[in-house]
Amino acid sequence: MVLAKILLLVVALGFGYWLWRHRAGRHRQATTPPTGTAAKPPQPQPMARCTHCDVHMPRADMVSGHLGLYCSAAHRQAHGDQAPR
Numbered sequence: 413m414v415l416a417k418i419l420l421l422v423v424a425l426g427f428g429y430w431l432w433r434h435r436a437g438r439h440r441q442a443t444t445p446p447t448g449t450a451a452k453p454p455q456p457q458p459m460a461r462c463t464h465c466d467v468h469m470p471r472a473d474m475v476s477g478h479l480g481l482y483c484s485a486a487h488r489q490a491h492g493d494q495a496p497r
């Protein structure tokens with residue numbers, strides 16, 4: 413029955429090796445994203461200040477008026493401003 417023991421050992425070692433490779437692969441994927449795909453480093457968003465309440469927020473989420481940028485259309489209206497044509 414020595415052969416069976418050796419076979420069991422080889423299977424156990426193989427499984428352990430597979431498990432190690434599997435976990436290492438997942439770890440590598442988590443730390444370094446693949447290049448060229450959707451996983452890009454987050455770009456710093458340009459921030460701007462609301463003319464009415466001075467809150468800082470991403471410029472892309474703001475509404476613009478004649479006098480400046482606002483955090484919302486309500487603040488643009490509260491500041492007595494209108495949407496630029």
Ligand SMILES: [Zn+2]
Pocket residue numbers: 462463464465466467482483484487
């Ligand atoms: Zn505001």
